[in-house]
Every structure is written in C-alpha cells, then in structure tokens.
Amino acid sequence: MQVRCPECFNHNNPENSLKIPISNFESHFSLYHYVECKYDKKKYKCVEDSCIKQRGDRFCKSFLTEYNVASYKRHLIRKHFQKPSNIGNNSSFQFQDSTNSIESMEIDTTQPEISSISENRNYQDFLQTNSENDLWQFEEELDLFEEPFLMENEELMPLTITEWEIYYKKLIFQFFDNCPGTEKYFKQLKHFLTDAIAPLKSQETINAKCGLLKISCENIIKDGKKLIQNLDITDENEIIVPRDDINNESIRKDREFFYYLPLEESAPLLMKKLQIPPVEKLRIILYADDIQSNNPLSSHRATGSFLHVSYKIHLPGNTEVAKLTSKVKNIQTIGVIKSEVTKTTKYDKLLKFLIDKIENLQIDYKKKIVKFEIMALAGDHVFLQDVYHLPKSFNGNGGSCCRTCLIENRHFHLFRKCEDVNKEDVLRYNQFEASVKYPLNEYSDPFHDLLEGILGDCIYGTCQKIAFYDKKFQKKHIETSINWNEVEKEIRILNKSDKKSQNISTVIRDGYFASKLSFENPQKKDSFTLTGAEQLSFGRALWKLWSSQKGLEIFAEADTEIFLNAKELLGKILNVCQLTFMKKEFFDNDIAILEKEINSFQNLYYNFMHPETKDTMKLHSILHYPLFAKNYRSLWVINCIRFESSNRRIKKLHSISNNKTNPSFTIMGKLVQKYVAKNICKINQSYIK
Numbered sequence: 001m002q003v004r005c006p007e008c009f010n011h012n013n014p015e016n017s018l019k020i021p022i023s024n025f026e027s028h029f030s031l032y033h034y035v036e037c038k039y040d041k042k043k044y045k046c047v048e049d050s051c052i053k054q055r056g057d058r059f060c061k062s063f064l065t066e067y068n069v070a071s072y073k074r075h076l077i078r079k080h081f082q083k084p085s086n087i088g089n090n091s092s093f094q095f096q097d098s099t100n101s102i103e104s105m106e107i108d109t110t111q112p113e114i115s116s117i118s119e120n121r122n123y124q125d126f127l128q129t130n131s132e133n134d135l136w137q138f139e140e141e142l143d144l145f146e147e148p149f150l151m152e153n154e155e156l157m158p159l160t161i162t163e164w165e166i167y168y169k170k171l172i173f174q175f176f177d178n179c180p181g182t183e184k185y186f187k188q189l190k191h192f193l194t195d196a197i198a199p200l201k202s203q204e205t206i207n208a209k210c211g212l213l214k215i216s217c218e219n220i221i222k223d224g225k226k227l228i229q230n231l232d233i234t235d236e237n238e239i240i241v242p243r244d245d246i247n248n249e250s251i252r253k254d255r256e257f258f259y260y261l262p263l264e265e266s267a268p269l270l271m272k273k274l275q276i277p278p279v280e281k282l283r284i285i286l287y288a289d290d291i292q293s294n295n296p297l298s299s300h301r302a303t304g305s306f307l308h309v310s311y312k313i314h315l316p317g318n319t320e321v322a323k324l325t326s327k328v329k330n331i332q333t334i335g336v337i338k339s340e341v342t343k344t345t346k347y348d349k350l351l352k353f354l355i356d357k358i359e360n361l362q363i364d365y366k367k368k369i370v371k372f373e374i375m376a377l378a379g380d381h382v383f384l385q386d387v388y389h390l391p392k393s394f395n396g397n398g399g400s401c402c403r404t405c406l407i408e409n410r411h412f413h414l415f416r417k418c419e420d421v422n423k424e425d426v427l428r429y430n431q432f433e434a435s436v437k438y439p440l441n442e443y444s445d446p447f448h449d450l451l452e453g454i455l456g457d458c459i460y461g462t463c464q465k466i467a468f469y470d471k472k473f474q475k476k477h478i479e480t481s482i483n484w485n486e487v488e489k490e491i492r493i494l495n496k497s498d499k500k501s502q503n504i505s506t507v508i509r510d511g512y513f514a515s516k517l518s519f520e521n522p523q524k525k526d527s528f529t530l531t532g533a534e535q536l537s538f539g540r541a542l543w544k545l546w547s548s549q550k551g552l553e554i555f556a557e558a559d560t561e562i563f564l565n566a567k568e569l570l571g572k573i574l575n576v577c578q579l580t581f582m583k584k585e586f587f588d589n590d591i592a593i594l595e596k597e598i599n600s601f602q603n604l605y606y607n608f609m610h611p612e613t614k615d616t617m618k619l620h621s622i623l624h625y626p627l628f629a630k631n632y633r634s635l636w637v638i639n640c641i642r643f644e645s646s647n648r649r650i651k652k653l654h655s656i657s658n659n660k661t662n663p664s665f666t667i668m669g670k671l672v673q674k675y676v677a678k679n680i681c682k683i684n685q686s687y688i689k
Helices: 006-011 022-032 034-038 049-057 069-080 114-120 123-129 161-178 183-197 205-214 217-226 263-273 319-325 339-345 348-359 381-387 409-414 446-468 484-497 512-516 532-546 549-554 560-580 588-608 617-632 641-655 663-680
Strands: 229-231 258-260 281-292 305-314 332-338 362-365 368-378
Touching: 006 022, 022 034, 022 069, 049 069, 161 183, 161 205, 183 205, 217 663, 229 348, 258 663, 263 305, 263 332, 263 362, 263 368, 263 663, 281 348, 281 381, 281 641, 305 319, 305 339, 305 348, 305 641, 305 663, 332 339, 332 641, 332 663, 339 348, 348 368, 409 617, 446 532, 446 560, 446 588, 446 617, 446 641, 484 512, 484 532, 484 549, 532 549, 532 560, 532 641, 560 588, 588 617, 641 663
Parallel strands: 281 368
Antiparallel strands: 229 258, 258 332, 281 305, 305 332, 362 368
C-alpha cells in the first residue's frame, strides 16, 4: 500500500510517481516535514487520484476536507485501501496493496533535533543534498491493520463444538493472563461472550454458541484447586491458642498451612516456556521473602503478611535461557503461607521439605530424565538470619552474626580487605544450625546490600558533608552556598538522557534536597527515601553532574578536597554496582577486578565518612563478593531484584480476594487457575493466530 505525501506532492511535479508505504506515512513527516507538522500544524487535502478527480467533478465536503497527518492516514485507509467485506463468505477486514509484497524493516527511532531541522533542513535544501532514491527509502516496521483474531486459513477455523469450546477457553484465559480475577469475574466474562454472539442466527454460529455454553466454570475452578497441596509446618505437639473463635466453634488449623503448587506440575511448563534444550541437570535458585499486602499502618497488618516462596531455573553457559529467566514473569511461585506461622518455626520444616522436593525431582523432558539441584537460597538479611539461626545484629555491635564467616560484628571495622575475610580459618563452613546446609550459607543479596543499602548511604553522606561539614566533620558556621534547585534541574536533564536508568524526573522535584537533606546525626547512616532502581539512577546522574563543567560551576563554593573525594567515593560504589550486576559469567580476571574495586571503596568510605560511623552487615557482606563470584560465577543470577518485583502478583491477588478466612489458599487458588488455563490450552494452539 503506497501513497503520495501531500507535502512533497505540492512541491514536486504532480506527475511524479514517487510514493511511500502507508505504514511509513507518519514517520516520513517526522523526519522530513517536522516543522510543518509540529509547529505550523498544516492540513492537507487528499492528493490521491480518485479524490483529485472527485474534486474536479463535483464539490462535495467529502473531497474538500483538509486533514492533519493522523487524520490523513485514516482517510487513506478508509477511502482508498479498504475492500468491501464479503458478507456471504464472512470474510474479514482486508486491504488492497499496490505492491506484490512488502518486506518488514526495522524501526528507526532516531528523533531529529528541532533546531537543526528548522534552520538547516527545509525542504529545498534537503532536495539539493539528497537523491530521490534516498528520499523515499525508510526503515520502519509495517503497521498492518488486521483484526485481533484474524484467521489466516479457513482450515484453522474451529468447526466442532469441542473445538469452539477450546477456542473460547483460550480467549478467556488470555484475558486472565494479564487480568487475574476471582471466579465471579470468570463467569461474568463467559456470560458477556454468550450475550455477544446470541444475536447471530447463521448456521455457522450454532457450534460456536454450543461450544461457549459447554464451558463449565465450576469444573475449571475445581480442577485448579485440586492441584493445590498443603503442608503443616507446625510441630505436632504445638498447641494453637484460640484467638478468633466465635461461640466455641472448632479452630481452623488449615489457615496455618503452607499452600503450594507441586514442582512436578509447574516445572515442565516453565521449561517449555524457557525453551530449555535437553540436559541432564538444571539448577534452581530458591527465593523467599515476607511481603505486606495490607496497609502497614492499619490494624490488619498481621492478616496481610505472607511468606512468598518462588524459584527460578538456571542453565549455566546458555545466554538465551538466561535472558528469559531474568524476566519477572518467568519467576514461578511455589507457595504462600502466613508470616506469623513461619516466624515461630524458623523456617526449618518448610525449607527442609522444599529442598528434599527439589533434590528428588525428576522430569521426563524431551526424552531425557532431568534432575535438579539447589544453586542458591536467596532473600534479604532478616529472612536469612532466621533461616540460619543467627542473631539479627546489623549495626556493628554484638557477636558472630555473619553467615559466611566467624568474625564478630564488633570487629567488622578491623577487616577492610576481601582477602582478610575469605581466609579458610575465618570462614564459617558448617558451623550453624539449620535445615539448610553448607555452602548455601555463603550468600548475600547484592540488590539489598548495594542498591537498597550502601549506595543510598554514599549519596546522602556525600551531599551532607559537602553542604554542612568540613573535612574533619566539624559543622561549618556558614552553610556552603549551593543552588540545590539547579542541582535538581540538572539531575533531571541527565537522567532523561541516560537510557539505561529509571526515570526519576517525577521524584527529584524542586525543593527535594532542601526538604530531605539535614545536618543532623552525620555518624548515623541515612539515605534519601527511594527504591533501589531510583537510587542507582540518582547516583548515576549525580556523578555525571559532578564530572561535568556545569557541576563544577554549581559546586564552586564547596570545599575542593571534600568535593573531589565525594566524587571519587560515589564513582567507586557505582563501579562496584556495575561489576556486580553484569549480565555475564565471571572469569578469574573479572573477580580480581571486583576485589580490587571493593578494597578501594572500603578505604575511601572510612576515610570520607564520620569517624564514629559503624561497620554494618551490608558493608561487611560485600567483602565476601569475590568468594560468592567464585561459587556462583554470576552475581546477577542470584540477586533478588526481579523476585522483589514478582511480589506484586501476591499483593494484587490478595487485594481482590473476598475470602479473608484462609487467604493463603485463596491466593494460590487464583495462581493455579492461571496454570490450569495454560496447561489445558497448550494443545490446539492453531485455533488462534
């Protein structure tokens, strides 16, 4: 489908036959007629032959109308490229095409600068510097206007009642794949489709109606809930004190169970989704985290707190599988249980059960028996300290609490090099009591350590010292004159140009530093209240500002030595973050570079920060990263950043649930319903394009 550009047509000989594909129509205007389209807001009459002829024959509004670019394109499709549908054959919406075939091409997303177009690229200059062939060659993916469920071949159309039943199940399940809801919504959607096709009276729609009416919502829901299994993780001799019984009714112990979908049900489907090749063994990263789905300030905080357990499949050396497993949708939920139950039992029985299930799991996949092993047990420090029965002492006081080594917390500040904390005589090995065994204890999550911990401390600490203190941490009598509004403006500009960072322009508004930055408690670590991804974006933009000429002008009144040390410290922690989150497997030289950067950062940190700053668990844990890199060969694979995002699924399902009596079972019921939907419809995929 090729058309004339009305702007080019007005400048060229109308007999010229040069045309462009209609799919490239809008991009052609953005590239070559940006000023006319964006600022002049020009409108055009249709310059196709049929409309020109009609304007000459008769004066009709339909052919004298002027259109903007978007309306012009719609006019072309509606008036010039739409075939009348054949009602008798029930054919779908199609278009004429003036060429035999048009190849798909990549989209060129480069946006021209406004100044360069307005000053140097008017139409006449452009024609003098570009050949006609270059003018009409575009790179854009074709935008075909097809109906959502257009059948490519009539042979693929459902015919029998059973085929129509599967077809409509697929439609409903596709809807619920992105919009999970309760059983009530499931039935309502079926009734909606039934009412939609009820007026159709042709012979071909009889089987379609019967297939839709044949769907039994109750059976699908029951089949899903039958797959859910439960585990009582409380001790047999434990007595549950009645807290919410009414009129001496029997206490429901089932609300304290761990409800889960067996791995033998979910793993095969996940393996096919990840397109894993035939192998003998796969590795599993097991995740667990306590989440709060209710308002944490409400009186129902305890009833909305759950332990969410998930897993991810890892195949070492396969980059294609690694890309797929890093997506949030490919982190599979195992089960859910109320947090108050697990806090009492310290996770021992639950984790022993899950580890045994994984190690004994065998799946027949592509004519091979695939076995599984646990690669890592991932979570935050609070969860892992409970797992290994170690004290939750994170602030540089107390005894031995590190999961990897035996160094006492009060002595963390004496060890500032990676090689000192990774010696064989100080490592913990098996010296802990838990159902989880060595070497799974040699782990710490980089997401919680760096993005939600150390990086935020460094950003806040450097800004605080530049603004309020001298190099000996004596408070200045006169605060350093810094235009923080200008700093915020430049951070927004730099962040917008950084395509690898999350957008924080709506967070770092004018007055952000003035309201958040304080001179109080410099020895106590503080940070700006941001998420992990926002901290990284904030740090990158701030370091770029300090490295630019504009930054030197804004911070001209700051102490030169403090400013340079702050810039170096922030640069070092960003280097550590970049090395840690590399999406590749570590080689020995990569590990050596990581160790060197961590040692350098530790020295800079303690020389820059307040003398009374204590060494925390997170600062100590990064010293073990070279050891973790040798064990796992990729710190990106074992971090929790994607798993933390997957917690939204559980929160959403709990929020739309009307059953508050046994919320763990209800949440898993909704998740398993989606699993059943995919499992039932994985056959006969050809019924829908």
